[in-house]
Structures are given as C-alpha cells and as structure tokens.
Amino acid sequence: MKTELFTGDSREIMPQHGPYDMILADPPYGDTSLAWDRRVDGWLEGALAALKPTGSMWVFGSMRFFMATGAIFAAAGWRYAQDIVWEKHNGSAFHADRFKRVHEHVVQFYPNDAKWSDVYNDVQTTPDAAPRVTRRKRRPTHTGNIEKSEYISEDGGPRLMRSVIYMRSAHGRAIHPTEKPVALLEILARTSCPKGGLLGDWFAGSAAAGDACGITDRNYIGCEIDADMANLARARLQSTLFAAGQ
Template sequence: MTPPAPAQDWINRVWCEDALAGLARIPDGAVDLILTDPPYNLGKDYGNASDQQTVADYLRWTEQWIDAALPKLKANGSLYIFTTWRFSPEIFVMLKQRMAMMNEIIWDRRVPSMGGSVRSFSSVHDTIGFFVKRKDYYFDLDAVRIAYDAATKKARSRSIFVGAKWLEVGYNPKDLWSVSRLHKEHPERADHPTQKPLEIIERMVKASCPPGGVVLDLFMGSGTTALAAKRCGRDFVGFELNSDYCAIIEQRLAAQEQEQEQDAAVPAPAKKKTASKPAVKKPAARKTRRAAVPEDAAV
C-alpha cells in the first residue's frame, strides 16, 4: 500500500498511478467533491485493458474503487460520476446503497443526425449521477444559473415580475445539459478519445465545491477536471494510469498557467482624460404674453 504523503503534498498533483493504490496518499475526509469519468467498459483503447473487462469484473472493480474513494469525501461532500446507460442502473444502485442520489443528469452530446445503428435508436447521450453524503451538502445554485435572454425578460415585463430575483439572476440548468462534444478541430481538444468539455466540468465544480475546496478525480484522462478546478479557484488531486495522458495533463496545466499569467500582466486600458468643457449658460426662456381668451370660447 502507498504510504500517506506528507501534509498537503498531495494537493494539486496528478499521480501517474493506479487510483486504487494511490488513494492512500489522501487523508480521509479531506475532499469536497469527487468528480470522475471512469472507463465505460465499451472496449476503447486507453493504452491498457481498463475498458475491456467482463461485465462481472467491471462491476466488481467499480464497487472496489467506490468503497476506496468515499472515505476521502467530507461529510457534506458530493460525487458526480459519468457513465453509460448500459451500466448506470447497476452503478447507481451501488451508490444509492452508500449515498443519497440527487439527480440523474443527461448530457446531450449534440451528435449530428447521420449514421448510427439500424437495429436500435442511436445513442447520443452520456448519463451522469449526482450523489451526496448527507442533507446539508454544499450546493451553490447561484454560481451556475443561466441568464435569461432579452426576449424572455421582455415577455416578463408585467408589474408582477418587477424585482423578481429569478428573472435577474437566471434559471436553474435543469438535468438535461445540451453541450456539444469536442470535435477534433476544437481548440480545447487534447489527444484523448473521451475528453469531456470544460463547460460541463466547471458547472459541477462551481456548484458542488466551495472556493478553495478540493476536487478529486480518480481517472484524470486528459486532465479537464484539474484545469476546471484551477480556473474556478479550487484545488485538485487526481490519478491517471497512462503515462502519455499524464504528460498531456502537465502540458495543459502549464499552458493554462502561462495564459493566466499573460492575462494578469496586461494592464487594464487606461481611460482617456477629456478636458472639461466650461458650463454653457442656457438663455432664459422668453416670456410671451398670451391673448385673453373669452371664458365661453371653444379651446
């Protein structure tokens, strides 16, 4: 078993090792949010056989890492897990025996309407489970509200809506998230077959991890969870078995840090000072004498 790392040495690190072995590095009750995207067991090539197990072995392994990870979570912590409809029923039952389920979120990947199966309906979504340890879990809805468009605000302009907070701050994102998958030409795309968009991961981080909190990802992949955490002012810790993906993560983190440093170094545009113009005294209004109007005249 891996010995626990010295205090705080485990934070903001991606450990290039098996999560089941490396979790011993993290103290119990130290993580605010577990956000992870494990292999779906659909036969993809991640440089190892992690996605090519028998159904029984896959479910046994899933239960094993769940039991190893949950003690790391704080009492008011949460968990998000990406999965596929093929295994979500079994995995959700495992988690419901240990936590309270708050949502089944459907991620609509916006797959183009072409190709697909001819013997069933085309699968165009991923399933996400949102679980919590107890009722007083951390959740910041205002951080992830979606602004209403101008047309909606105009339609709600009647007096009964004036001052309504929900109209000003935006609406709840609901449990159907329509966010395009990352195409090969997308600037955010890294060399990973199942990379998730930053938009989705940041929504989870902002909603379910307090500022300065810690996000744990057991299967880092391309490192999107780490990038999202740093962009949102949170810390992270994660594991990734594939050394090539570990290198990609380090490159992405370094590039993001460099970009943030460059942005911070750019001074804010100075406001141009304009010479104050002397006040111009308006001419007094001319008084005109109106002719008397007889009281019985039509006006």
C-alpha cells in the same frame, strides 16, 4: 491554487490526499469490448472515506453503466441525489438498428449517512430569463413529500440551470478519446465544490477537470493510471494554467 496529477491507480493513491470537497469520477463505462473499456471495481469505498462530511461525488456514465452498477453504489454507502444529461453535438452509433446516442449521464451521489441539506450544493443559474413577469415556483402537489423549496424567477434574472445541458464535445481537439468539455466540468465544480476547496478527479484522463478547477479557483488533485496519458495531461495543465497566469 494547487494542481497536481498523479500517475497510478486511484484506489491506492487518491484516498491518501483528501479529504475532498467534491469527487469527480469518469471511469471506463465497460460498455464495449475495447481493451481500455473495462469497469473498475473497488474504488467506491475509498472514495467515500476520502470525502468531507459536506462533500458529494459526480459520476459520468451511460444508462447501461448505471443500470449495471446502481446496486454497487448503494452497497458501498452512496445515495443518489440527482442527475443531469449532457447532450453533445456528435455521438456514438454502435448499432444501426438503434438510436444514435448523443447524450451521457452525470449522476450526483452523497454519503448514505449524510443529510442532503448539509451537502455543499450551490445550484448554478443561467442569466437568460426573458418573460416580463415574476414567477414564484412552488412544488407541484404530487411532490408533497419532498422537502420545501421555492425560488423566484424575475424578468431578465437568473434561472435555475436545466438538467439537460447541451455542450459540444471536445472531439477534434481532444487529447483523450473520451475527454469531457471543460465548460461542463466547470458547472459541476461551481455547484458542488466551494471556491478554494479541493476537487479529486479519480479517473483523470486528459485532466480536463484540472482546467475547470483552474478557471473556477478550486484546488485539483487527479490520478490517471496510463503513464503516457498522465504525461500528456500534465503538459496540458502546465500550458493552460501557465496561460491563465497561475
């Protein structure tokens, strides 16, 4: 499998290396006044053009981020598909008079001119079904205008993965302040990038997604603008992929 991490601005570098089966974007959310937390403009058009016709993009962000940028995604040609909530074991408490935030959102977008049924989407399952019954899940009547969809959940068999996913953050062993858990990135890669396909990581940070690709047999190209972080990320990829025999 190919694993490559570029140092530089993803707006210039990443579109040259596609087309991608899946794009992962974990940009600075712009929620705080910290120097590194500045929203990045002008990357959505290049990402759209670098995607395969069957591709989609998963974007990490806070609710504040998506409320501020939703119209920008739409104007750049992206359509909302679904979102998941990553529930973490720790969180941020920016304000003592609000809830401590222990979750982040990950939203999947696909091109406005694509058909959802053409988008690669291998919904993941969990093997933890317990009831001794067979259930046929059908759309409830109030979702009548959504395309037909049905699945069967059997005793002990697989269940569709839930949209709220609990996973410990990488806090304590991370090399990046906002590093995402590899196991969560694995789920996204398995769902939206075919085996042997190419995942493009627009804001690579620690390149945790590179590890996820190594584990799941996907090719990986990432880009990180901070040269020191990019070096750390490359060292991480070398050690983890070497350990995995790749």
